[in-house]
Amino acid sequence: MKIIDVKATTLKGYKQWNYIQIETDEGITGLGEAHPGEGVIEVALKQLKPLLLGKDPRDVEPLYHQMVNAPKNRSSICLSAIGGVETALWDLTGKALGVPVYRLLGGKYRDRIRLYADVGWGKTHTPEAWAERAREGVADGYQALKFDIDGSANELRHDAVNRELSTAELAKMTALVAAVREAVGDAIDICIDCHGIYSVHAAILLAQRLEPFNLIFLEDPVPNENVEAMAKVSAATSIPICTGEFLYRRDGFRELIQEQACGILHVDVSGTGGMLEAKKIADLADLYYMPFAAHNITSPVGMTAAAHVCAAVRNLYIMELPYHADQVSWRWDLVQSEAPLIQGGEFVLPEAPGLGIELNADVARAHLMPGHDYFG
Ligand SMILES: [Mg+2]
Known part of the structure; x- marks a missing residue:
């Protein structure tokens, strides 16, 4: 051929x-x-x-x-x-x-992939609006929700460009996450993305403030280029630190894994170098009993590829669903599969040969x- x-x-x-x-x-x-x-x-x-x-x-x-x-x-x-x-x-x-492709990656550990819905934020940055957004995600069947916390209290910043968080910002962010936890109860998982903009000190202050809300992870609290800084934040909080969406290939993850500088890897299958490379990164992380999460901003085609990797990875934790992409009304009509890909808030792995979907x-x-x- x-x-x-x-x-x-x-x-x-x-x-x-x-x-x-x-x-x-x-x-x-x-x-x-x-x-x-x-x-x-x-x-x-x-x-x-x-x-x-x-x-x-x-x-x-x-x-x-x-x-x-x-x-x-x-x-x-x-x-x-x-x-x-x-x-x-x-x-x-x-x-x-x-x-199916998962067979070629070593076989599947699971048929359904747990998802977190990246809901972004509320209509406004108020506890009521964040709680409402959380209830929308839960009503759509998702069992884990991710909010973006950076930018949620900009009016309280002391400086527009430095990496610090004022006490007032910290208090407001804490109130936003508290409102989400109160709205969804303990059966729903919550994760928070910081997009890598804080200093080590500010990130630790934020993490410690958020510890009472039992987050499954805090994502990119500091920029991901500095493994030592990431490790300092990880060591200072009980919340697992999740990072990796801008790291590429096994080489890009090597130091992070070896230093055990985070609690959960966040690997973008389409961006890091492909399906087998992502599986290999997951296997390296498993040497340190470190879970693997799939960062995902693709359409359902790329998401299906990521799901095959997630199925074939022992240490899978969760995969991202770009929930805010529901603004694209035709998103799920773009692919044809034998069964719906999303069922009960989870991604159900197609069983047809190859990826198991067609455009x-x-x-x-x-x-x-x-x-x-x-x-x-
Ligand atoms: Mg992110």
């Missing part, structure tokens, strides 16, 4: 959603979603396609390393494209062998990014 063409298309979702289609001389095709963003499919077509033409698509890992080993392909935007190509290679290989071409064509064709 040989690759005869690599095509791409891009849709206007809540982000720019990018898709790769790989075609073979035997008529089998593979579909993958690259990490969202501009310029990604151009990289796939200009830099990756020439490396793939004529190759056997079932040599997924050797092809991955061939793509990554080219020095010009190591930027984050190239890894975004490589993630889409690698996923398409797995989809194609699964179809060729008649098995709905009519829906995709109706939402093409201006200037782009459907796998033209």
Whole structure:
């Protein structure tokens, strides 16, 4: 079997959603979603396609390393494209062998993937509005909710650019999270994202204030570039610190894992280098009994790829559902699967060969990014 063409298309979702289609001389095709963003499919077509033409698509890992080993392909935007190509290679290989992709990753530990819904924030930054937003997520069936706390008390900042938190900010943030906990009760999990903007001291103050609310994790309390700083925050609070969405490949996670600088890894399958690389990162973390969570901002195609990884990873904790993306009304119509992908607030793994889903071409064509064709 040989690759005869690599095509791409891009849709206007809540982000720019990018898709790769790989075609073979035997008529089998593979579909993958690259990490969202501009310029990604151009990289796939200009830099990756020439490396793939004529190759056997079932040599997924050797092809991955061939793509990554080219020095010009190591930027984050190239890894975004490589993630889409690698996923398409797995989809194609699964179809060729008649098995779901999770079988090729070692088999599944679970059929359903626990989700946290990233709800963002309330209509306003008041305890009442945050509680209302929490009740919306619970009403939609989700058992875990994530709120973004940075920016929720900007009117109380002493300085617009430093990394500190005023006492008044801390008090307001605490009240917002308290309102969420009171609204949802103890049966629902809560996580809080800080987007990496605080100092070590401010992050520790915030974490300690939030400890009474039994968060499942506090995400990116400090910037993720400094493992020692992350480790200091982790050591100072009982809340597990979750980080990793901007780290790439095993190399990017090595020090974080070795130093056990966080409580939970947050790996973006489409962004970090693809499905097998994410599985390998999870396995490295498991050496330290560290849980694996899947960061996810893709459409249902990329989310399905992440779900196959989550199914095949022993130390899975939870996967992200970009709940705020429900502003894209056609999101779940974009893919066709034998059974609904979301059932009871969980992601149900498809069992058909490959990823187990197909793009709905009519829906995709109706939402093409201006200037782009459907796998033209
Ligand atoms: Mg985040």
